[in-house]
Amino acid sequence: MASRDSNFCIAPDEIRQLIPPMGSCFATDRITIDGLKVGYMYRQEPDNEIDSGWRFLSGDESQEYADMPTNWALYEVNTICNYDPAIIPHLGSPAGSAFGRIEGTDRFEEEELDQEEA
Template sequence: MNIFAQALQTALDRCIATKTVTDEGRPVGFLYREAPVFEHDSGWRFFTGEESDEYTDNPDNFTVCSISDITKNNPDITALLTRPEGSAWELDEDGGFQAVADWQPRD
């Protein structure tokens, strides 16, 4: 796929992110990919990694947006976006992302 086609696909693909990432502009510190649940859903979910269970239990604290909205302020995650469903990544203490092997989404 050429660069233009990749950019277009990323712009059209949607994701779900916490409002701490989208509205407050805080950096992504945890991300995972699950099976898509709506049209154009990439399956990617983005968090700062500091949200409480109480925060994430409230659907009003999430928004649907384009992946390009997220990568604009978090370019380091772009290389991870080709990873398959079931992938999870977290920011390590050195500022890089490491795979999270033992993580499972909550039902």
């Protein structure tokens, strides 16, 4: 059976430093394994001192998919920037922020953060 590392769209040794270190984040496999762009991102209060609070989804995950811990992984925020550099301008936003991609573009618009995500 192939290791999880072999399934990534970007090999770990191809990750470039695009932003200063800012900690970890969670992203779904729809981004890192299936290769979809970030469609929705939100920032909650960090879980610990290494957590940035950022959570990244493609936007097409069902609730059932999102509820499965095996569909998520912990990454450095910079890693997800390599998958989708369009997120970079929003990374300084405070906890409580949420952004949805404007379909067909590399732009995001601010959205209301769901209270379950806050």
